[in-house]
Amino acid sequence: MELQDLTSIWNMSDDSLSNNLKVNKDLFKEVSVSKIKSHLYEIKWSAIFEIVVNILFFNYLLGFIIKHYTDLNLLIPAVILQVIFILSIILKIYNLRLFYSINSQNSIVETQKSLARLKYLQLLDTKTLYFVIPVFSTAFLIVMTKAVLNLNLYFLDSWLIYNTIGSFFVGIVIVFLFKKYPSKNLQNAITFLDELKEIEKLN
Numbered sequence: 001m002e003l004q005d006l007t008s009i010w011n012m013s014d015d016s017l018s019n020n021l022k023v024n025k026d027l028f029k030e031v032s033v034s035k036i037k038s039h040l041y042e043i044k045w046s047a048i049f050e051i052v053v054n055i056l057f058f059n060y061l062l063g064f065i066i067k068h069y070t071d072l073n074l075l076i077p078a079v080i081l082q083v084i085f086i087l088s089i090i091l092k093i094y095n096l097r098l099f100y101s102i103n104s105q106n107s108i109v110e111t112q113k114s115l116a117r118l119k120y121l122q123l124l125d126t127k128t129l130y131f132v133i134p135v136f137s138t139a140f141l142i143v144m145t146k147a148v149l150n151l152n153l154y155f156l157d158s159w160l161i162y163n164t165i166g167s168f169f170v171g172i173v174i175v176f177l178f179k180k181y182p183s184k185n186l187q188n189a190i191t192f193l194d195e196l197k198e199i200e201k202l203n
Helices: 003-038 041-068 072-101 108-127 129-149 153-180 184-202
Strands: none
Touching: 003 108, 003 184, 041 072, 041 129, 041 184, 072 108, 072 129, 108 129, 108 153, 108 184, 129 153
């Protein structure tokens, strides 16, 4: 057998080995991404649920605003609720966008950035509860009491003030609990990705 033939066989072996390594690496990335995303399904489905609920309430409030647009006492809380719903929808859509941006085609660094953004959004979502809970609860009570019972809660102005103050303290408790007992799924995904990065360095 000529040297040229041996060289060709050797090169073919190298190509075959390289292809096998590439297939194994691609398979490893696919499995790894599936593992990471399995930790994020809670974020995905909660985002979808909140988007649907917010859209339903948003549409309902549109009718309420059209009906009571001349009454500022009802219009203002309804608009406040609409703003909260819109911001929530935008936030949850961005959550979903980050979730679906995680795939095997991305580098580990890109995936880390997506997870970091998801973590930041979770923290932001938690911190805004200090403001959202008292404002939302008061506005929601005013609007829904009028819409369902046809009652004007402004006659109970003292009660509304106490409710807002009480809701603020409820918000503090809820934020404290969220911080003390955070969801471990996202952190597990981040930890797993860090381990993958270490493996990649070794290879």
